[in-house]
Amino acid sequence: MGKNLSFVTISLLLLLASTRVEQVFDVKSYRGQPNTDITQALSKAWKAACAVAGSKVVISARTYKLGVVTLLGPCKGAIEFNLQGTLQAPSDLASFNGKDFWVSFERIDSLTVSGGGVFDGKGQTAWQKNNCDQKYNCKLLPIDNKFFHINIMGCKNLQMQHVTITAPRDSPNTNGIHIGRSSKITVSNAKIGTGVDCISIGDGAQDVTSNQVTCGLVHGISVGSLGNSTKNGVRIKTWSSLPPGSASDMHFKNIIINNVANPILIDQGYYPNNQCSNKISNVSFKNIRGTSSTKEAVKLICSKSVPCQQVAVTDIDLVYKGAGGSTTSTCVNIKPTVSGKQNPPACTIKQ
Numbered sequence: 001m002g003k004n005l006s007f008v009t010i011s012l013l014l015l016l017a018s019t020r021v022e023q024v025f026d027v028k029s030y031r032g033q034p035n036t037d038i039t040q041a042l043s044k045a046w047k048a049a050c051a052v053a054g055s056k057v058v059i060s061a062r063t064y065k066l067g068v069v070t071l072l073g074p075c076k077g078a079i080e081f082n083l084q085g086t087l088q089a090p091s092d093l094a095s096f097n098g099k100d101f102w103v104s105f106e107r108i109d110s111l112t113v114s115g116g117g118v119f120d121g122k123g124q125t126a127w128q129k130n131n132c133d134q135k136y137n138c139k140l141l142p143i144d145n146k147f148f149h150i151n152i153m154g155c156k157n158l159q160m161q162h163v164t165i166t167a168p169r170d171s172p173n174t175n176g177i178h179i180g181r182s183s184k185i186t187v188s189n190a191k192i193g194t195g196v197d198c199i200s201i202g203d204g205a206q207d208v209t210s211n212q213v214t215c216g217l218v219h220g221i222s223v224g225s226l227g228n229s230t231k232n233g234v235r236i237k238t239w240s241s242l243p244p245g246s247a248s249d250m251h252f253k254n255i256i257i258n259n260v261a262n263p264i265l266i267d268q269g270y271y272p273n274n275q276c277s278n279k280i281s282n283v284s285f286k287n288i289r290g291t292s293s294t295k296e297a298v299k300l301i302c303s304k305s306v307p308c309q310q311v312a313v314t315d316i317d318l319v320y321k322g323a324g325g326s327t328t329s330t331c332v333n334i335k336p337t338v339s340g341k342q343n344p345p346a347c348t349i350k351q
């Protein structure tokens with residue numbers, strides 16, 4: 001998704017380029033002028049591009065306004081969405097006509113989104129209308145940076161590279177990338193600083209890998225569902241659900257934590273009462289270092305009815321940032337396998 005495609009991707013593109021000629025559909029040719037609303041132009045360019053195999057929709061390096069748009073497949077063949085410029089979302093929620101997204105790519109095989117451009121979701125005006133941190137049954141805002149930024153739903157084999165996402169610390173529920181009901185998803189070299197989770201992993205997500213991700217502001221990488229105000233590093237949270245779910249094979253390693261309240265957290269009693277029936281197993285935390293803004297740096301709180309299983313904690317070095325005292329590690333209904341450096345000492349507090 002960025003300028004800096006990896007070497008592997010570049011060689012792949014060269015290979016493709018040598019076997020076919022890519023047809024270019026520039027929104028300019030569909031009356032998509034800078035500083036105007038290009039919703040119609042983009043829809044037309046997309047439709048035309050989608051009808052031929054091996055095509056590229058191009059939005060050149062200027063600023064454009066864009067309303068709600070669905071870029072729909074299936075297309076005739078591989079298709080590239082090359083955004084070099086900036087797309088600005090409508091500021092008023094009314095223009096979304098009740099839709100919960102801004103730009104949606106749907107039912108497309110072999111899609112490449114490239115160009116190093118910007119999706120400017122204009123979240124600032126909408127965040128005040130979000131009440132999800134006070135109300136469970138709240139109205140969700142459109143997916144862009146009014147709410148989650150990127151929602152990966154029902155996707156397979158997707159690589160995201162060099163994505164940068166920014167939203168202020170106080171913006172509600174502005175998860176960076178949410179991944180649900182998808183498989184083989186890789187997020188690498190991303191810079192994410194948002195109001196809530198950097199990367200959140202919801203139900204039905206399998207084979208998700210993220211590496212070289214810099215998470216800023218509020219939460220880090222979370223597995224579980226929508227959360228709010230606590231400030232976490234790597235977190236697995238569950239809430240009561242019917243039917244009960246499970247979270248397994250999750251491995252967090254080589255993570256640097258900087259001034260975070262809950263650097264490592266498993267919270268099985270997450271929401272709304274303690275009756276958790278979701279199973280957590282085969283989880284590891286390895287080589288996680290840095291500073292904690294509270295003394296409780298490691299909290300592994302599992303439920304009595306379904307204790308966590310096969311949790312390994314290796315090479316942890318989390319230092320309390322405040323004056324006086326060292327960090328602690330709490331273990332409830334869990335017997336982690338411990339090895340390597342342990343600061344805090346593993347399970348200093350058992351309940």
Ligand SMILES: *[C@@H]1O[C@H](CO)[C@@H](O)[C@H](O)[C@H]1NC(C)=O
Pocket residue numbers: 249250282
């Ligand atoms: C634990 O997870 C890893 C990585 O997904 C997997 O290779 C391994 O088989 C899992 N172990 C068990 C006992 O399920």
Ligand SMILES: *[C@H]1O[C@H](CO)[C@@H](O)[C@H](O)[C@H]1NC(C)=O
Pocket residue numbers: 133226227228229230271
């Ligand atoms: C969200 O935060 C509020 C206030 O900080 C708290 O009362 C509430 O229990 C939290 N909700 C969840 C789902 O964590």
